[in-house]
Amino acid sequence: MRDTIYALSTGQPPAGVAVIRISGPATRFGLETVTGSIPPARMARFCAIRNSAGELLDQGLALFFPAPRSFTGEDVAELQIHGSRASVSAVLAALSALDGFRPAEAGEFTRRAFENGRMDLTAVEGLADLIRAETESQRRQALSQSGGRLKDLYEGWATRLTRARALIEADIDFSDEDDIPGSVADSIWPDIGLLAEEIGRHLAGARAGEIIRSGFRVALIGPPNVGKSSLLNCLAQRDVAIVSDMAGTTRDVIEVRLDIAGHLVLMMDTAGIRGSDNPVELEGIRRSLLAAGDANLVLELRGLTGSEPPSAEIPGLSGDRLVVWTKADLKETSGTPAAGIAVSSKSGAGVDTLIAAIAERLYALDAGMEDAVPTRERHIQLLKECVAELDAALAEADAPLEIRSERLRAASHALGKITGTVDVEHLLGVIFSEFCVGK
Ligand SMILES: Nc1nc2c(ncn2[C@@H]2O[C@H](COP(=O)(O)OP(=O)(O)O)[C@@H](O)[C@H]2O)c(=O)[nH]1
Ligand SMILES: [Mg+2]
Structure with a gap:
């Protein structure tokens, strides 16, 4: 006979409530043993939870979903108990002592759901995405996919x-x-x-679907000291990257996950692009160029004050680019060049306009979203x-x-x-x- 599996299905304790899920042929036996009876199908029942020696472990709610109308297609039970470490481990230990019971492996409930024809592979993938969703657009896309x-x-x-x-x-x-x-x-x-x-x-529509799922990639590119790291910190609203007036500080590509207009945006700070003899800096520059080549949007930073070296030509860039003039606070507004957006990481001026320009591109991804898209x-x-x-x-x-x-x-x-x-x-x-x- 197939094993009956059990696992804590909610997050790590401590928490107000923890849900322990059980699936398999011995589910009824397990429920009877720890709660004394089987609740009516799909109805919550308040009960005492005991181990097989009759010792009271906790009180909570028990639910029973008879096969085949359950998540896995097998008999499934859920125990809602107090979410403390001790309560959870006591109930898990009681279940592990039962005949035919073993802890579930990662994804095993869903695997059984697939094997029993409760879900197809795309719904399985959609469910996996839904569990990981960070933003509104990811949630919507994953929910529709997991729903079939x-x-x-x-x-x-x-x-x-x-x-x-x-x-x-x-x-x-x-x-x-x-x-x-x-x-x-x-x-x-x-x-x-x-x-x-x-x-x-x-x-x-596949490109949009994939970008929504894995994030819209934006690379900050420009000469050293133009203010790339400052802008990243400003957008992230925390100190992620080191800011310094020493040229060549940033060497690794630093990636920050932002939620802009309900979409996941992967904002990448990079090493300043300039000629250099330093092998470490050169490697950093190489990685900057790779990140730029990979990005859905390149923010090409240029200094308004003219004190930074002029931006070097970035080879091999074909994608969407937006010119961003930095350090707007240092410059009289009359001199702002026509093309691009002027921002100041110091005063915050222009940052909303920049975010709106990024959001516009994200909304364009949503255009075809009423239709299902491959993800x-x-x-x-x-x-x-x-x-x-x-x-x-x-x-x-x-x-x-x-x-x-x-x-x-x-x-x-x-x-x-x-x-x-x-x-x-x-x-x-x-x-x-x-x-x-x-x-
Ligand atoms: N006044 C002013 N200074 C800035 C601004 N952004 C960056 N800086 C300064 O410019 C220098 C270089 O900044 P950083 O972000 O490290 O540039 P990066 O090399 O392009 O990453 C630092 O001294 C920052 O304080 C800004 O918007 N206004
Ligand atoms: Mg930097």
């Missing part, structure tokens, strides 16, 4: 492919008989064309694979139907790999339900 939005989309596409293949199969099997016209399969290709376009549009490289690769097979099937108009059908099978397989639900039974089911062949 991508699953519904991909399974809908897979069903269309299955239907198309069923029509082709029928054509191949019965084309020599008169009761089924030989051109049934021809009707499917326009829909396959539309499907390829739909997946293409979905893929176009991981894995999705993107498999979707591209799928589209390539569809395009090939469409292009091979003169090829035998078997070969074109095989392309559709491969496309469908790629979608099945995204959701983790590749199966052939599905194909047979559709054939038999849609065709009253009856012979």
Whole structure:
């Protein structure tokens, strides 16, 4: 028999309340042993929690979710107890003494949910993202994905492919008989064309989805002493990077996680870019350039006062850039250059304008967010694979139907790999339900 697993599902004690979750075939036995009875399904019951020797450990709430209507698809119980270290460890120890019980491994509840068909892979990934979400946009995206939005989309596409293949199969099997016209399969290709376009549009949103999930990368780039580290500290509202009037202080790329307009922004302070003989500084400069090349937005800092060396040309930058004039407090406003934003880390002037300019770019990411978007490289690769097979099937108009059908099978397989639900039974089911062949 399968192990029954248990774990503390809430954060580390101490806390007001702790939730201990149990899943597996011995759940009822475990609940009966520690609480004396099984509460009605999905209803909270107040109870005393005891070990098998009958010693009172705590009082709390017990909930029972009978299989299959539970998170894992197995019998699941939750104990809500006091969130002290001692209460939690006493109850965990009582559970560990029970036959068939063992502590759950990381992600094991979710793994069982997947194995029991309660969640597909995209929902599993969405749940993992939701648990880690730091910002509003991450929360919204992860919540919709964990709720099955991508699953519904991909399974809908897979069903269309299955239907198309069923029509082709029928054509191949019965084309020599008169009761089924030989051109049934021809009707499917326009829909396959539309499907390829739909997946293409979905893929176009992938960049935004990935950025929302992993953070919008902004690099602060400029000559030494222009005020990069000061601006980072100002934006982070704490002293993260060392500020000094000695040129060449910052050498490693320092990354700060900021929440701007509900989005995760990874703001990177870098080494000042200048000619140098110092190998450590040169390595720092190399890393600055890498960070700049990787960034979704480069803030190119320039000194308003003119006392800093002029900004060196940054090689190989193709992305979005914004010129930021620093130390605005030292300069009469009349001299502010037209292009870019003037800021002072000292007085805070212009910082709101800079944040608004970054936020504008973040809102642009949200533009397509009412639609579900792929959020991981894995999705993107498999979707591209799928589209390539569809395009090939469409292009091979003169090829035998078997070969074109095989392309559709491969496309469908790629979608099945995204959701983790590749199966052939599905194909047979559709054939038999849609065709009253009856012979
Ligand atoms: N007056 C004024 N001084 C600044 C401002 N930002 C930076 N500084 C000064 O400029 C020097 C270099 O700053 P730092 O942030 O270390 O520059 P970095 O080398 O580009 O990281 C320090 O002495 C800072 O105090 C500002 O907005 N106004
Ligand atoms: Mg610095």
